Each structure stands twice: as structure tokens, then as C-alpha cells.
Amino acid sequence: MKIDPHLTPKHSTWLVILLLASIFAGGCGAEEKAAARKATDAEIMKASQALAPIKAQLKQALVSSMQEHGPVKAIDACRLEAPEIIQAAAANGFEVGRTSTKLRNADNAAEGSLATWLEFHQSTPNSDVKHAEILPDGKVLYAEPMFVAPVCLSCHGENIPTEVKSELDRLYPNDQAIGFKENDFRGLIWIKL
Numbered sequence: 592m593k594i595d596p597h598l599t600p601k602h603s604t605w606l607v608i609l610l611l612a613s614i615f616a617g618g619c620g621a622e623e624k625a626a627a628r629k630a631t632d633a634e635i636m637k638a639s640q641a642l643a644p645i646k647a648q649l650k651q652a653l654v655s656s657m658q659e660h661g662p663v664k665a666i667d668a669c670r671l672e673a674p675e676i677i678q679a680a681a682a683n684g685f686e687v688g689r690t691s692t693k694l695r696n697a698d699n700a701a702e703g704s705l706a707t708w709l710e711f712h713q714s715t716p717n718s719d720v721k722h723a724e725i726l727p728d729g730k731v732l733y734a735e736p737m738f739v740a741p742v743c744l745s746c747h748g749e750n751i752p753t754e755v756k757s758e759l760d761r762l763y764p765n766d767q768a769i770g771f772k773e774n775d776f777r778g779l780i781w782i783k784l
């Protein structure tokens with residue numbers, strides 16, 4: 592199935608949702624049947640509204656830490672504060688995470704539909720399509736693509752400052768999340784609620 596590049600993001604969102612729903616509908620297990628219900632507009636809206644402040648908090652933590660302490664110390668903003676912000680969301684009953692095909696932390700590896708959605712973005716890197724599905728347990732899984740902004744480059748770019756690189760190598764000996772350029776697809780941020 593080909594996605595028309597002229598479709599608006601909203602239309603292409605629906606196409607992806609329908610595409611995924613049809614893949615699940617093709618399965619034979621009861622769980623796959625249950626996953627076939629597509630998320631309603633209201634469910635998608637609720638998930639994107641719940642994710643918005645978390646995204647803003649992550650960005651704020653990163654930007655202010657970069658400004659105040661520089662990129663080496665700011666590593667903790669992406670490494671420690673990110674999980675903290677993400678865990679705080681759990682207090683509201685949400686589960687939140689980030690994933691990518693080029694991982695820095697292997698704990699962030701994608702499973703299930705997140706892996707399928709990542710594949711979609713690998714082959715369609717400029718698409719800003721958002722994804723949603725109803726999981727077998729009735730929860731909504733919603734994900735948005737993240738793109739590389741200038742502020743990301745000192746830790747994920749092509750010319751990472753030496754002292755940042757050596758700290759990253761120390762913390763993440765198998766780091767794959769480098770070599771990105773501005774506007775590259777970096778990964779997905781997701782919420783389950």
C-alpha cells in the first residue's frame with residue numbers, strides 16, 4: 592500500500608492506523624482480534640494532550656541544563672531527568688517512553704507496534720505521521736515521531752565535542768545514537784493510557 596505524499600498529516604495518520612488495523616485484523620488469535628479496534632478521534636486527542644506537557648518538560652529540562660551547565664552535565668538531563676519525568680507520568684496512570692532504531696540505551700528498544708511504526712519512519716523519514724492503536728487490554732498506545740533539532744546535535748550529531756563523546760562512551764559503550772543531522776528522524780515518543 593502506498594501512502595500519497597500529498598495527503599495531509601491527518602489523512603496519512605488515518606491511513607497508517609487503518610493499515611495497521613488491517614494487519615491485525617488478518618491475525619487469528621483472540622488478542623490480535625481485540626487489537627483490531629482503531630482508536631477513536633477522542634482517544635487520539637486525549638493521548639496527544641496527555642503527551643504534550645511531558646514533551647515540553649523533557650525539552651525544558653534539556654535546554655535549561657544545556658544553558659546552565661553545558662552539554663557534558665546536560666547528559667544527565669536526557670539520561671536521568673528523562674526517566675524521572677517519564678516515571679512522574681506514571682503517577683497519572685500513564686506509561687511513557689522513547690524508542691529508536693539507533694539506540695543509545697538498549698532498555699529503550701521497541702516492541703510490538705512501536706517496532707512496526709519505527710520501520711515505517713525508517714522508510715519514510717520525513718513523515719510526521721502520528722500513530723495510535725487500541726491494545727488487547729483496552730489501553731490506547733499513541734506515538735509521535737521526534738526529529739533532530741539543533742540542540743540535540745551536541746549529543747547525537749556528527750561532530751560531538753570530545754569531552755561529551757568520552758562521557759557518552761563511558762556511560763553507553765554500545766551507543767548507536769550518533770551521526771544524526773538536523774531534521775533527521777530520531778525516534779518515537781510514546782504514551783500508553
Ligand code: HEC
Nearest residue numbers: 662665666669670689691694695696699742743746768778
Ligand atoms: C546532553 C546530551 C543530550 C542531548 C542534548 C540530547 N540527548 Fe537524547 N539522549 C541522551 C542520552 C544520554 C540518552 C540515553 C538516555 C537513557 O539512558 O535512557 C538519550 C536518549 C535519547 C532517546 C531515547 C532512545 C535511545 O537512543 O536510547 C531519544 C529518542 C533522544 N535521546 C532524542 C533526543 C532529541 C530529539 C534531542 C534534542 C531535542 C536529544 N535527544 C538531545 C543525551 C542527549
